[in-house]
Amino acid sequence: MGSVGSGVSLMTSEQSCPSPTPHSPVPDWPNAPSFGRRETLIRALRRLRELTPGPTNIVETGTARNGDWSGCSGDGWSTVAFGWYASETGGRAWTVDIEPGAIETCRRITAAYASSLEYVVSDSVAFLRGWGDGDDPVPIHLLYLDSLDYFDHAASEAHCLAEAQAALPWMAATCLALFDDTNAAPEGYSGKGKLAVPYLLSEGFRVEYAETGQVLLSRGAGES
Secondary structure (H helix, E strand, O other), rough: OOOOOOOOHHHHHHHHHOOOOOOOOOOOOHHHOOOOOOHHHHHHHHHHHHHOOOOEEEEEEEOOOOOOHHHHHHHHOOHHHHHHHHHHHHHHEEEEEEHHHHHHHHHOOHHHHHEEEEEEEHHHHHHOOOHHOEEEEOOEEEEEEOOOOOOOOOHHHHHHEEEEEEEEEEEEEEEEEEEEEEEEEEOEEOOOOOOHHHHHHHHOHHHHHHHHOOOEEEEEEOOO
């Protein structure tokens, strides 16, 4: 996923997600819908459940933009994962992308969970900076950063850092930040989160895991 890119192919009705189940005390993990990066996304959501068992607020930058099945493993369809989890727990998920066409594709992919999702066409940094403009802004429990595809490395890294900086004031005392297309490197981190991961670590976050191209950070959490 990312905030650049154009052509998409839309899902057929046969490819649509299953209908969500009523809210339950524990998400129905074995029957979670199909999405990519399943091991790390489920692990992050299970950790979110441990830290905040009730309804949570999830913000994703860079939406699911590929509507055919190749997008499940390519884009990862993380919006499906977050919409499903929000529907299971009575929470809310926001997905933000600067491309209107990407948001429209995401609406089709995640139609079964639309009642638990907010679809936002916006620059992600501007959106996050404006999170507190309302009278009573809700805290962000899980921040997922996956915008601006990693073609121009410096621009993508700087954008991810700006997102983290903009979101930090609005993040819950106990919260998670998940970075896609980011890896642990001999001297720090590489990928989209090269600058943003060290920034959040300097702000009191710690590493939960760094594997298969994703890094999960937590604040206010005990040992996983």
